[in-house]
Amino acid sequence: MDIQEQSARYFTELLKNMAVIARRPEFACVNRKLNSRGFGVLCILGDNPQPVTMTNLAEQAGISSQQLTRLINEMEERKLVRRTHNQDNRRLVYVNITEEGKWLREEEEKRILRCMEQLLGSLKREDQIRLHESIQCLLEILGQI
Secondary structure, eight states: OOHHHHHHHHHHHHHHHHHHHHTSGGGOOTTOOSOHHHHHHHHHHHHOSSOEEHHHHHHHHTOOHHHHHHHHHHHHHTTSEEEEEOSSOTTOEEEEEOHHHHHHHHHHHHHHHHHHHHHHHTSOHHHHHHHHHHHHHHHHHHTTO
16 A cells, blocks of 8 residues: 555544544533534635635535535524625625624634643643644645645
């Protein structure tokens, strides 16, 4: 097995482990006001300085157009996002994050950080340091992809 294949397997395993950790009871706070797909959409929109089309957003979020439409309907009702139509081509629908959406995204990020800090606090100091250095390296390398 070559290095690319092994790295791909490790990365897949990492993603599975992260998904399991994210489903732990510590992350299911009763105050949670946003599901993971909604949070993902707010992250995509918040990280894009320009409005994102519904088609592009569905691709980036990894969900079907139908699923995204239902999600955006709910999020628009809650004033987290706003849809606008392209003036030249009304079939193009853009989605923007609102100030309320930005605020909720920040609150959710803070909640996730608190949960992660608690989980990581259970590790031995040496393991915390190793994990910190590994994540730092991983982020640096993934930034090149």
